[in-house]
Amino acid sequence: MRLLAAMLVAFALAAPAAASERHPTLGELEHEVMCPTCKTLLELSHAPIAERMRAFIRGRIAAGETKSEIEQQLVAQFGPGVLAEPPRSGLGLLAWLLPLAGLLGGVAVLAVVAHRWRRAVAAPADLSLDADSERRLERALAEFD
Amino acid sequence: MTLAARVSWKLSLRVAAGGLVVLLLVLFTWRLVTQERGRGLAHAVAGGRMPAAPDFSLPRLNGDGKLRLSDLRGRVVLINFWASWCVPCRTEAPRLAAAWRRWHDRGVVFVGVDAQDFRSDGRAFLRDHGLTYPNVRDGSGSTLDRYGTSGFPETWFVSRSGRLVADHVDGPLTSARIDRDLRAALAE
Numbered sequence: 001m002r003l004l005a006a007m008l009v010a011f012a013l014a015a016p017a018a019a020s021e022r023h024p025t026l027g028e029l030e031h032e033v034m035c036p037t038c039k040t041l042l043e044l045s046h047a048p049i050a051e052r053m054r055a056f057i058r059g060r061i062a063a064g065e066t067k068s069e070i071e072q073q074l075v076a077q078f079g080p081g082v083l084a085e086p087p088r089s090g091l092g093l094l095a096w097l098l099p100l101a102g103l104l105g106g107v108a109v110l111a112v113v114a115h116r117w118r119r120a121v122a123a124p125a126d127l128s129l130d131a132d133s134e135r136r137l138e139r140a141l142a143e144f145d
Numbered sequence: 146m147t148l149a150a151r152v153s154w155k156l157s158l159r160v161a162a163g164g165l166v167v168l169l170l171v172l173f174t175w176r177l178v179t180q181e182r183g184r185g186l187a188h189a190v191a192g193g194r195m196p197a198a199p200d201f202s203l204p205r206l207n208g209d210g211k212l213r214l215s216d217l218r219g220r221v222v223l224i225n226f227w228a229s230w231c232v233p234c235r236t237e238a239p240r241l242a243a244a245w246r247r248w249h250d251r252g253v254v255f256v257g258v259d260a261q262d263f264r265s266d267g268r269a270f271l272r273d274h275g276l277t278y279p280n281v282r283d284g285s286g287s288t289l290d291r292y293g294t295s296g297f298p299e300t301w302f303v304s305r306s307g308r309l310v311a312d313h314v315d316g317p318l319t320s321a322r323i324d325r326d327l328r329a330a331l332a333e
Contacts (some may be wrong), residue, residue: 036261036286048230049261056263077263079285105162 024067029057032071032085036078170252183293187313195308195333198224198301199291203281206259206267212281214256215307222303223255223323228262229270230256231297237273237317244323245278252305253327254279260297261286302326304333 005125020028034044035051042050053074060070074082087094129137147203189196204215214222227234227324245255257280259267264282271280283289298315310333311326 034317036284049228052230052266077259077284079287081285084304099163 019068024061024070026057026061029067029070030054032067032081032083033057033074034084037080041084103113152204156322161176161190177316183290186293189240190309191312193308198222198226198303199288199308201281201283201288203258203283203288206257206264206280206282207271207277208279209298212256212304215312217254217256218307219304219305220250221253221305222254223327224292224301224303224319225255225295226260226294226299227270228260228297230262233257233317234270237298238270238276238322240323241297241320242275242300244318244320244327245276247324248327249278249284252331256281258283258288260289260294264317302330304330306333308333 001098030043031041033036033042034040035042035047035050035053037047038045044054050054056074060073065073069082086093183199184312186196186199186200198214200213202214203212205212214224222263223244227237231267241255249255257271257276257278259270259280260283262282262284264284267280267282270276288294292299296315298317300318301309302311304312311329314322314326
């Protein structure tokens with residue numbers, strides 16, 4: 001039963017992505033592609049090259065090409081920097097790994113700090129008094145009675 | 146964990162963190178220096194200095210293989226940055242075509258750099274304007290930062306020894322300006 005539920009969830013998540021890959025829309029690609037002259041997302045740009053790129057994408061969609069195919073053609077024309085997300089290989093991989101490494105490093109630092117704090121709380125400083133101090137404390141408290 | 150192991154572990158952590166910070170600083174500085182060097186070219190030429198023209202090797206737009214700027218050493222080079230979607234570039238193109246006819250057999254080479262453009266659009270532009278001098282393609286615009294180019298068209302003049310001479314031209318060239326700056330470059 002659990003296996004079936006997991007498969008249904010996986011299918012529900014994968015189906016839209018597969019549909020987007022096979023039948024991309026201009027809006028989706030505008031959100032994933034950069035305008036090379038203004039260095040913003042294509043959806044935010046009205047530069048002449050941005051308009052030309054939209055026309056190119058519309059033409060490729062009409063020709064039935066997949067999202068990956070269209071993105072590959074744009075990369076061939078403008079280089080890997082045309083994709084809003086860096087590639088998951090070569091130097092582009094650094095852009096994916098560094099934030100992850102930073103996150104893991106942050107978690108590790110927090111774990112160490114929390115561990116030390118808990119140890120400090122669990123083992124409070126020795127508050128016992130020597131016999132002389134205890135006698136003086138007893139006397140001082142007796143004055144308040 | 147022994148004391149020595151703890152000290153070693155802490156030291157490794159600090160070295161790794163320090164290394165990461167240094168790496169990021171180096172990348173950031175390299176990016177800044179590259180950009181500033183490009184912007185500094187125009188000031189250097191305007192101030193009478195003649196900095197070396199940043200070299201590039203780019204695929205030919207109207208031909209096969211690549212063209213390397215440094216291979217043209219010994220000849221004066223006019224480098225013109227353009228794109229097919231740039232309206233002033235269309236105004237300028239006939240002047241460049243006419244100037245190429247006047248200058249091509251006088252030790253001068255024109256090199257067009259079609260940047261941030263579709264290859265097919267660039268080729269159509271050359272065909273429509275009858276531009277026959279060597280043109281290269283820089284789809285990603287990687288040479289623009291190195292020349293401090295922020296718009297099209299933009300033109301630089303390179304002496305026989307590979308140095309930038311005369312002032313670069315932002316905007317469409319006039320025939321008179323082409324002739325004047327090529328003469329100045331040839332005189333260097």
